[in-house]
Amino acid sequence: MSILNSTAAILRLMSTLKRGVTVTDLVEHLQFPKSTASRVLKQLAEAGFLDRDASSLAYQPGLMLLEVTHLVRRNSSxxxxxxxxxxxxxxxxxxxxxxxxxxxxxxxxxxxxxxxxxxxxxxxxxxxxxxxxxxxxxxxxxxxxxxxxxxxxxxxxxxxxxxxxxxxxxxxxxxxxxxxxxxxxxxxxxxxxxxxxxxxxxxxxxxxxxxxxxxxxxxxxxxxxxxxxxxxxxxxxxxxxxxxxxxxxx
The missing domain is CATH 3.30.450.40 (GAF domain)
Incomplete structure (x- = not known):
């Protein structure tokens, strides 16, 4: 699975679960190998798409996604x-x-x-x-x-x-x-x-x-x-x- 498809799958999973996701979530819900799940989440966090909560270790939408969401809402009557x-x-x-x-x-x-x-x-x-x-x-x-x-x-x-x-x-x-x-x-x-x-x-x-x-x-x-x-x-x-x-x- 390409990084683009992986990203889309992770964002859809967040929408479905109504919360941040962990490596375990990706393994259980998306059937990612544990090493792949860890690597993809880390890459998305480094790129600014996700942020990791220090206490729960779950990955949440990052500032970049929040900015894009704000832009969509502002331009969508x-x-x-x-x-x-x-x-x-x-x-x-x-x-x-x-x-x-x-x-x-x-x-x-x-x-x-x-x-x-x-x-x-x-x-x-x-x-x-x-x-x-x-x-x-x-x-x-x-x-x-x-x-x-x-x-x-x-x-x-x-x-x-x-x-x-x-x-x-x-x-x-x-x-x-x-x-x-x-x-x-x-x-x-x-x-x-x-x-x-x-x-x-x-x-x-x-x-x-x-x-x-x-x-x-x-x-x-x-x-x-x-x-x-x-x-x-x-x-x-x-x-x-x-x-x-x-x-x-x-």
Missing amino acids: LTDLIEQALRDLCRLTGHTGYLSVLDGSDVLVLRVIPGVHALRVIRNAGSRSPAWGTSTGRALLARLPDTQLDAQFRAALSPANDLPMHFTQLMEQLAGVRRCHWASAVNEAVAGAASVSCAVGDPHSGETVAFCLTFPASMADDAEIQRLARLLCTAATQIGKKIGDPYWFR
Whole structure:
């Protein structure tokens, strides 16, 4: 194995273990001979890629890697990363894509990427909807603590207000979103439309953006919803790992 491949394998192992690595880790997880593991880690430390902790003897990412990570984050806008990924998904599926954020109790559409199917742009950038009533809104709300949700929505979604969703129903739906990391809606905010959504947050800027694929409700069988959920979650995981969102490391 070349030094480049060895380095990539070691960095992936760090990401998997969520900690620094030792010679023993490389032997057990990567099947490196002990002498090779020791030599490669020492070379990477001498080159500045890794630093060795004097007490634990584990190798951690070095200053050079930290500087590069900072550069990537500085030059990567979360919204731009999501838009690029969503454009790829819209081309792949033919569905319309939306980027949205929370604004108070509403979900606000930031950008729209038209699809090619009969159902195209149904909401324009700048339009608002109650966050509890859309898949993008619920993908965003699922990331909030229960105390904030209680303060923000319990009174508004009381049975006395005669709305199509009550607070207990919202919390049940958000529990499901938290388990699978995606939300869906069929014939909710817009009759005849369905959507599947994910949300990614930047822990450094505090920005959280949801993105969704919207399509005719007539196409919204379980197979299509699950297919789109897998595509969206794969894109969200890639962006989340790049931006450092712990929600997508679990």
